[in-house]
Amino acid sequence: MDNQQSSSLPQTSGKLSPQIEEELAKVNKEIYERNVELAIRNRTLSVIRKMYEIMSTSLSVADTAQRLIDTIITELKFQKGFIALINNKVLKTEAVSTLQPKEEQLIALLGQPFRNFSLTLDQQDNFCVKAVLSQQVRMTNNLYDILTPQVKEKVTQQIQESLKIKTSIIYPIIFGKEVLGVLSIGMDKHIGSLSRAEVETLKEIIDVVAVAIERARIYIDLQEANKKLKELDVQKNEFLSVAAHEIRAPMTAVKGYLSMVMEVGVNSFTPQVTEFLNETIEANDRLIRLVNNMLNVSRIEENRLVYQMGIVNLTAVVKTVVDEFRFEAEKKGLEFKTDISNIPNDKVYVDQDRINEVVANLVSNAIKYTDKGSVTVKLYSPNDSHIRFEVADTGLGISNEEKDKLFQKFYRTQSSIGKQMGTGLGLYIAKLLVEKFGGKLEFASEFGKGSKFWFDLIVKDV
Amino acid sequence: MWFMLDTNTVSVIAKSIIEHQQTIVGPLALTQANKVYGLKALDGGEIKVEITGDVGKVLTELVRKYEEIFGLASVEVCKDAVKEVKPPVLSEELPEILR
């Protein structure tokens, strides 16, 4: 036999000195050792890669678990494996590795011990339960430790023999702090007979299993939650529609009778009674607007609202609104400024009633939330292609926390004014409508100083 | 030395060893293997091994051939290769160098 110390590489006719040859031999060995590490790593990575592929293409927990266990058993050439997961404190089989048909038949005859596996976590004799509770790996040469108490000892002996299982390892599947279940593997040899590659692969894959299972679970939870949310939304819209509808008849009746009361008794009422009646009529009209708003929201969202689009002079619309609200502003002692003349082109393609609604909403808000100072309404051309409607006030302003929520459905500002007056739908609808007409509703505000709301619309050449 | 392993099993073991060495040193694995008297290894996509003569001796020689160049680490690789053979081989049945 050759001397183990010297290299057996082809002699180079004595050109190399023995020292260099020795060095070369050492380098050889080092490179070899490193390559061994790499080869082992490679094998582990190849299995892990397959598992990641499963993770990214499986959708259900069952599907994921099945593919995982089949891959693990196949790649590592083990005899049998199963994954059991915990649901409501019961450990139940999620997937069993697929066997050869003959083996499957046998297992079926023996009552499908792996598939029908179901344990509560107080059955602490069972190694799977032990693994879960201690969060540590368990090993056994006796399959009975895994199947007790569901399967009789004699039967497990039969199974163990026919499947040629010598040792079983049970890994707890842990994600973060939670134990999701167990991964059990049956081998035809003992632990000491595992190659280094096998040991390393086993060590690595258990973490990947945990991630894969958790991901599948989360996906299902998300789907469920999403479905529920969608159902709720539909229900809510239906409810809004129905409610608004039912309310309308009595509301119309109230409006009608109030007007007839005024008609019949206007000459016989005291000024006080007349005032009370006027307030009632106004409140009722507001109620009607509210219900209309609620109904509109559901119709806009479901795209059932029919728009009457046409070329509209925005100036005229703004003027109407301004006239409507001037009195209210002055009643509060606010300076009501307008700058809406001198616009070369104010024609926009919108639904006139709807844009009126939007403008009215913005002006009304400005007045509502301002106790002193001024409300300024402006109409101007920020550039050649657009016209801008702008309302600025010196009121409460909007805090940073509220800025993000402002356009949300049903959001009312924290101030008491908001609570008293708003439905939380005004800005939401305004935003939807402006966007429908091709514009964007924007705002700028400083808490305590005031706010400015504006939107731009494309002007039309007629 | 008394070996209970039949030629077939030994071929399987030798195949596993050569394949494992292949993943580490590439074509050199085959070259070294074929230097062993009584062993013929062919690479036709999959490794085919023919063993003649004293199977125990041939196996031992195969391991030594790798050890010559690559040292003890390669013996460990051979042992791992044996561990992965199916069905599992009993330690008692292996030549000393592979136990």
Added chain:
Amino acid sequence: MDNAITNQTPEKKLTILLVEDDPLLIKMYTTKFEMDGYMVISAEDGESGLKLALENDVDFIILDMMLPRVSGLDILTKLKQDPLKKDIPVIMLSNLASQKDAEKAVSLGAKEYFVKANFTPTEIAQKVKQYLGK
């Protein structure tokens, strides 16, 4: 604002047919129209309404868009098909502001289309007077 009895000769009161499925609103409009000196006959569904129109001498018809079992527009169509009744002015009342419905109603022969919640009975009565007038 118009109050008191108007535009009728003492001999014959003008008759308004009101087809509306909500009894609360029938009562309200009936009260108003009777206050104004009209005679009012009413029905809560389309078939009965049609029957009343055919069997009675009616001068004006107020028709709700949404009726049980049949739509107001269908009744409108049937009315306009009857040679004896097609010239009676009809206005449609609705719960919803639907531009499409409004256009359809007018194209089928209605004079106008109103959203109930946006008009007082007085305003409706004025429209009636307008369409019955000179």
